[in-house]
Amino acid sequence: MxxxxxxxxxxxxxADKNDNEALNVSELHCTFEVHKSRDKNGFYAxxxxxxxxxxxxxxxIDEGDRLIIEAGYSTTVQENANVDSSGNVLTDEQASxxxxxxxxxxxxxVDVELQYGKIFxxxxxxxSRSKESNVDYVLTLTAIDGDSPLHLNFIKKxxxxxxxxxxxxxxxCDSAEKKIPTNMGTITDGLSLQALPRGKVFFGDPTDYxxxxxxxxxxxxxxxxxxxxxxxxxxxxxxxxxxVTPDTGLIGMPQQTQFGVAFKLLLNPAIHLGxxxxxxxxxVNEAQVSPGQQQxxxxxxxxxxxxxxxxxxxxxxxxxxxxxxxxxxYGKGTLPAMLANSKNNGMGV
Numbered sequence: 001m002x003x004x005x006x007x008x009x010x011x012x013x014x015a016d017k018n019d020n021e022a023l024n025v026s027e028l029h030c031t032f033e034v035h036k037s038r039d040k041n042g043f044y045a046x047x048x049x050x051x052x053x054x055x056x057x058x059x060x061i062d063e064g065d066r067l068i069i070e071a072g073y074s075t076t077v078q079e080n081a082n083v084d085s086s087g088n089v090l091t092d093e094q095a096s097x098x099x100x101x102x103x104x105x106x107x108x109x110v111d112v113e114l115q116y117g118k119i120f121x122x123x124x125x126x127x128s129r130s131k132e133s134n135v136d137y138v139l140t141l142t143a144i145d146g147d148s149p150l151h152l153n154f155i156k157k158x159x160x161x162x163x164x165x166x167x168x169x170x171x172x173c174d175s176a177e178k179k180i181p182t183n184m185g186t187i188t189d190g191l192s193l194q195a196l197p198r199g200k201v202f203f204g205d206p207t208d209y210x211x212x213x214x215x216x217x218x219x220x221x222x223x224x225x226x227x228x229x230x231x232x233x234x235x236x237x238x239x240x241x242x243x244v245t246p247d248t249g250l251i252g253m254p255q256q257t258q259f260g261v262a263f264k265l266l267l268n269p270a271i272h273l274g275x276x277x278x279x280x281x282x283x284v285n286e287a288q289v290s291p292g293q294q295q296x297x298x299x300x301x302x303x304x305x306x307x308x309x310x311x312x313x314x315x316x317x318x319x320x321x322x323x324x325x326x327x328x329x330y331g332k333g334t335l336p337a338m339l340a341n342s343k344n345n346g347m348g349v
Contacts, residue, residue, distance in 0.1 A: 005266050007073060008074070008267075008320055009070075009074040010072075011024070011068075012026050012047065012067075012315075014060055014067060014068075014141070016063045016064070016066075017063075017065040019066070022060070023060060026315075028049055028050060031313065031314045031315070031317070031319070032069055032071075032312065033046050033311070034069065034120045034311040034312075035309075036224070036272070036310070037307070037308040037309075038308065043122070043145035044122070044143065045143050046142050047069065048141075049139045057129070057139050060127070060141075061139075064141065066121065066123055066124065067121075068118065068120070069118070069119050069121075070117060070119065071116070071320075072116030072117060072267060072268070073115045073267075082094070082105050083105070083107070083108045084104070084105055085103065085104045115270065118269065120143070120311075121226065122144050122146070123143055123144060123145075123148055126141075145224060146226065149180045150223060151207065153176050153207070154176065154177045155204065155206040155209070156202070156203050157172075157203075158201050159200050161195070162195050163200075164192065164194065164196075165191040165192045165193070165194065168213060169182075169191070169213050170182065170187075171202070172206050172210060172213075173228060175202065176206040180228050181227045181228065182227065183227050186228065186229040187230045188230050190219070190232045190234065190235060191213070191217050191219070210228075213230075214230060218233070220232075222273070224272065231274060233327075236329070239276055241276035241303050242270065242278065244265065244279050245280070250265055250283075251265060253283060253284070253285050254279055256284050256285060256286050256298060257325065258293070258294070258295060258296065260296060260304055260325065260326045260327035261325075262324065262325050262326075263277075264321050265321065265323075273309070274306060276303055276305055276329060277304055278304075279304060281298045281299070296327070299330075303328075303329040305326055305327055307326060307327055
């Protein structure tokens, strides 16, 4: 990126229950914090909107149902891309499918946004009014990603014997009153292949059955952008690591923690849970260890997997960061300690 991260860009929308745009508050003074972690209910956001008119504030409280936040930088780069006859940019898979169906696909140079995207999309569960100073009135919105399908849902389904854990999980998600969206790439391949010895009845809260499956497989579950993710700490990512240096947005010095490293970047929507990042160990402040304290070593290949992150921003201030916690890519010296901790082991086992 070489210093190209400038001109912040953002969009903050509050939509109603019918997914219509209720209000675009991007031009107002807003602050936000988006939290993403492996903990239950770990995906939530708070957004403060300053000095709304009484009518607009009432509209948001009465009609606001979804909070959508996009953020990053407006810098673009030129890249070669597959484009159809209408000028739409296609992925490699879409281009192959289009060519197979006889459509015209050409290669063109297009402008690609370097570091911008959606960082949160969730349901508003609480709004509160406050006064921050003599002149600043604030409306604070709290939203959770996946609140409705996980916590306001119901299932009644009978299945025959023979389903393995993955099939049982998919059945719960597909058969709930509010279908829980899943993607094959977001469900771990490490679920047990042991089949149900007899038929089973699913009745009640589908989250209870999802949690049971995760508990039996030392896995965690969370919803990001409406899609269910089921992951295990032991999973190995094959994605290319994102190189993190001062030139690519690293702020200050990374700090070694008990299980890995903590570091801060200029706001980067490309970082998600499980994203691999490459940090030079020589740039990491090593931890001071007390006698008897268990300490995970730094990764020999300098590659770490993000296990928690916070996006924070202020549209009229200086805050525009992504703070991350990461562990060694293969869990060297980390997994035994984390799996022994009920807060980090799959759903509290």
